[in-house]
Amino acid sequence: MVMVFLWIVIGAVLGGLASEGGLAGIVGGAALGLIWGKQLQLSRELKGLRAQLSEATPSPTVAADRSWTTGQEVSEAVQAPSPVTPAVAAPPPVPTADAPAPVGSVAWPAADEAPHAPPTPSALDRLTSRVWRWFTEGNVPVKIGMLVLFAGVAALLKYAADAGMLRVPIGLRVALVALAAMAGLVLGWRKRESQRVFALSVQGGAIGVLVMTVFAAFRLYDLLPAGAAFALLVVLVAGIGVLAVAQDALALAVLGLVAGFAAPILVSTGHGNHVALFSYYAVLNLAILGIAWKRSWRVLNLLGFIATFGVGTAWGVLRYEPALFASTEPFLVLNFLFYLVIPWLHVMRAPVDRRLVIDGCLMFGNPLISLLLQGALLHWDGKALAISTLVAAVIYLGVAYVSRRQPAMRLLRDTWAVLAVALATLTVPLALRADVTGSIFALEGAGLIWLGLRQQRWLATWSGVALQLFAGFALLIDKSVHGGYGAWPVLNREFISALMIVLAGFASCGLLSRWSAGRVLYRVCSVVLFAWALLWWLAASAQEIAHFVPDTSLFAAWLAWLAFTAWALAEAARYRSTAELGAALVWTPVAFMAAMLLLILAAAGYHQQPWRGWNLLSVLFAGALGWRTLMNLRDAAWAGATAHRLWLWRWILLAAVGVAVSLDRLRWMSDSWGVLLSFAPLLIAFAVAHARPRLFAAPMAQVMPLWLAPLKYSLLVVLGVVGCVALFQAGDATPLHYVPLLNPLELLLLLIALAYAAWLAEPSLPATLRRSRGPVLGGILLALATSFTLRAVHQLGGVSWGWDLADSSLAQMSLTVVWSVLGLFAWVWGSRHGHRLFWLAGAVLMGVVLAKLILIDRRQLGNLFGIGSFIAFGLLCSVIGYLAPAPPRRSSSMEETGHAP
Structure with missing residues (x-):
């Protein structure tokens, strides 16, 4: 309340x-x-x-035991005689069906629940847990006290320097602090066996205080000359290493190192000497190197790397000037060499079962950060940076060569070799003013993916993937900001930088595919990186071709590039390891071969002759690579069959375009001859595919059923479209006179109709198409007869081609006669052969002619052509009445028609 x-x-x-x-x-x-x-x-x-x-409720196991025991105890109590007063036990009451059982009399044991796997903690949770354990386990007061002591001593020294509150001479104050730290060091050493945690914490804190004291005496108060201060720091840092190694105390080394790196920052006045700072850090890194010689402590190495390059980068951003290059460059090189050797020592001192695990942060971070800092020092001078990169590549190649005979160094040697190759490759675009960040990150990403997969570290793997994407965006930003282009094709910074991204992307997708081991996400990512690299290859190549190739050679350049890319991908498809990447590798060449067909059609639009000059060389080059591409795709049935069909279409189109471009320059010949001769290769190809398909079989004879029928269908579709267009053309036969059926346009239409008739006559045709054979051929015949009739009226009768034919009495009479003849033929043939469908088609056609006479031709009764239409129709109907007066019955018997055959 x-x-x-x-x-x-x-x-x-x-x-x-x-x-x-x-x-x-x-x-x-x-x-x-x-x-x-x-x-x-x-x-x-x-x-x-x-x-x-919750406290009063028993557990399910106990409740179950009690429930089963209760019934037994009651039974025993009923059966056992009383030791005081013997009596006959009354029989237990018989339970009724609807009487509920006593509560708790029988409790069925609860079914065991399926165990649940504990969730895997995240990286942030693990880090938080470690920090919490450090503060809550072990000698907590000493740990916290040492941290507070560090801050207090640093604040005391700075406050004393700024305010001058203490009247004790500065030298005496510094000496007292040093004596107190030494006393703490002695105390920690004496307690190293009885109270290890306490002793190590006190030792680390004491040495840290001594390091800060020496630095303050030298830098703030000028109590020590530079040589003496440097010597004392060397002694103290060496003491940290000796104590840590002697006592196998990683925590001591870390505490001392943190104090050592923090000292110049805590007591800095903002006007320090960078040479002294970097010399001091060099001594600390030398101590890390000495400890790495005896102990495999990755945390110590990583801490030194982060502190050294972090402070160095901050100083470079805030204070560096070109005049300080000579005094800064040696320290950058020295630190690079330090952290080149430290991972080597880390692997050498690691246990045997851990020697295949290398420190990826140092192995790849060291050259990456060093090269970026070197570029900043050199103001991104391409040639100077290229020399630095080449020197680094030689160094990595040298250490890889030195370690070649050590089996335990195999993974380390491979990593150095990869870095050597990557840096050596990067030298070229750097010399040509390439984008440093994009290229480095692309190669670095590929290296991280390789290392992460080898060591099964997902963080390194996905970091490598992220670097791939970052490299591409960095290159795009650089292109948008700087623009411009090199003077040499291929050997320019834009193309080589993009080529680095392409090679890194293809290498990464191959690694992810090979090491996926059932991981769906890795397989999907390999396909994504494959598409990423392919897009960069396409964009970079397109830019090169557009910038350096003249317009007259664009066809040759693009055809050669498409053929080369398709061949390279088909070669890679032979070594595919996963279904997803394998499908991408076998179908992408097919897509590029299809793009070649579009390129050939575009060449026709730009009047490019494919059989002349550079175009001819490109066609032959593409033919050789295309054959090899098909050989590589023979194991992929559907993809190989599709590629083979596109390969045949390429030669058909090349022949057609070559003829069309050549005839286009002949002004004395009409376009109709050009159309006939240009599409002759398609008709010849269909004839060969229909009659002698083995001539087209190599090298895909084993999958002929997969490509032969689609090839014929595609040819028929194209020829059908051409025929439909040709039906509505006037058909000029220049330089020859127009002759019905023997002019170029109608010859083309007849050949196309013949191709369809040959296809419909194939015995292997599906039953549905076989049943529709008659109507299809009848429709083709009617369309051809109509077109031929109107074209003859135009050419021989002098009627303009177009809508004027609809008003021409000659055209209308001609159509009436021709349609009536066709109707007569269908009517009589269907009646005599008992083919009801043909008879019906003839009857319908005659009905159409009759409707045409009533609706259209009656307006032409004032001239001879209109009168001729009516007379011709009447005579033909009379012939029909004589030859086939009755429709055929459904039976095919000849007697039922009423006429002898």
Whole structure:
């Protein structure tokens, strides 16, 4: 009740303040406080009741045991005689069907729940857990005390330097601090066996204080010359290493190292000497190198790397000037060599079962950060940076060569070799002013992916993937900002930088595919990186061709590039390792071969002759690579069959385009001859595919059923479209005179119709198409007869080609006669042969002619052509009535038609 009353008071006060002392505000606030207080009270009571219930409720196992034991105990109690007063036990009552069992008499044991795997903690959770354990386990007061002591001593020295509050001479104060630290060091050493945690913490703190004291005496108070201070620091840092190694104390080494790296930052006045700072850090890194010679402590190495390059980068951003290059470059080189050797020592001192695990952060981070800092020092001078990169590549190649005979160094040697090749390759675009960041990150990403897969570290793998993407975006930004282009094709910074991304992307997708081991995400990512690299290859190549190739040679350049890319991908498809990447590798060459067909059609539009000059060389080059591409795709049935069909179409189109471009320059010949001769290769190809398909079989003879029928269908579709267009053309036969059926356009239409007839006559045709053979051929015949008739009227009768033919009595009479003849033929043939469908088609056609006479031709009865239409139709109908007066029955018997055959 006390807490409820307190909340009422608080609510009333807040309500009064909100309403500026109004009664309604006070009452309302008190009511809200009462509600809130009661809610909290009830919540606490509910928690208490739940706690009591959980304590009083037995576990399921105990309840089950008790439930089963209860029945036995009751039975024994009923059967056992009483030791005091013997009596006959009454029989137990018979339970009825609807009587509920006593509560708790029988409790079925609860089914065991399936165990759940504990969730894997995230990296942040693990880090938080480690920090928490460090503060809560072991000698917590000493750990916290040492941290506070570091901060206190640093603050004391700085405050004393700034305010001068202590009147004790500065030298004496520094000496007292050093004596106190030495006393702590002695105490920690004496307690190293009895109280190890306490002793190590005190030793680390003491040495850290001594390091800060020496640095303060040298830098702040000028109590020590540079040589003496440097010597003392060397002794102290060496002491840290000796104590840590002697006692196998990683924590001591870390504490001392943190203190050592923090000292110049904590006591800095902002006007320090960078040479002294970097010399001091060099001594610390030398100590790390010495410790790495005896102990395999990765945390120590990583801490030194981060501190050294972090502070160095910060100083470079804030203070570096070109005049300081000579005094800064040696330290950068020295630190690069330090962290080149330290991973080597780390692997040498690691246990045998851990020697295949290398430190990826140092192995790849060291050249990456060093090269970026070197570029900043050189103001991104391409040639100077290229020399630096080449020197680094030689160094990596040298250490890889030196370690070649050490089996334990195999993974390390491979990593150095990869870095040597990557840096040597990067030398070329750097010399040509390439984008440093994009290229480095692309190669670095490929290296991280390789290392992560080898060591099964997902973080390194996905970091490598992210670097691949970052490299591409960096290159795009560089292109948009700087623009421009090199003077040499291929050997320019834009193309080589993009080529680095392409090679890194292809290498990464291959690694992910080979090491996926059932991981779906890795397989999907390999396909994504494959598409990423392919897009960069396409974009970079397109830019090269557009910039350096003249317009007259664009066809040759693109055809050669498409053929080369398709061949390279088909070669890679032979070594595919996963279904996803394998499908991408076998179908991408097919897509490029299809693109070649579009390129050939575009060449026709630009009047490019494919059989002349550079175009001819490109065609032959593409032919050789295309053959090899098909050889590589023979194991992929559907992809190989599709590629073979596109390969045949390429030669067909090349022949057609070559003829069309050549005839286009002959002004004395009409376009109709050009159309006939240009599409002759398609007709010849269909004839060969229909009659002698083995001539087209190599090198895909084993999958002929997969490509032969689609090839013929595609040829028929194209020829059908051409035929439909040709039906509506006037058909000029220049330089020859027009002769019906023997002019170029109608010859083309007849050949196309013949191709369709040959296809419909194939015995292997599906039953559905075989049943529709007659109607299809009849429709083709009617379309050809109509077109030929109108074209003859135009050419021989002098009627303009177009809508004027609809008003021409000659054209209408000619159509009436021709359609009537066709109807007569279908009617009589269907009747005599018992083919009801043909008879019906003839009857319908005759009905159409009759409707045409009534609706159209009757307007032409004033001239001879209109009269001729009616007479011709009447005569033909009379012939039909004589030859086939009755329709055929459904039976095919000849007698049923009423006429002898």
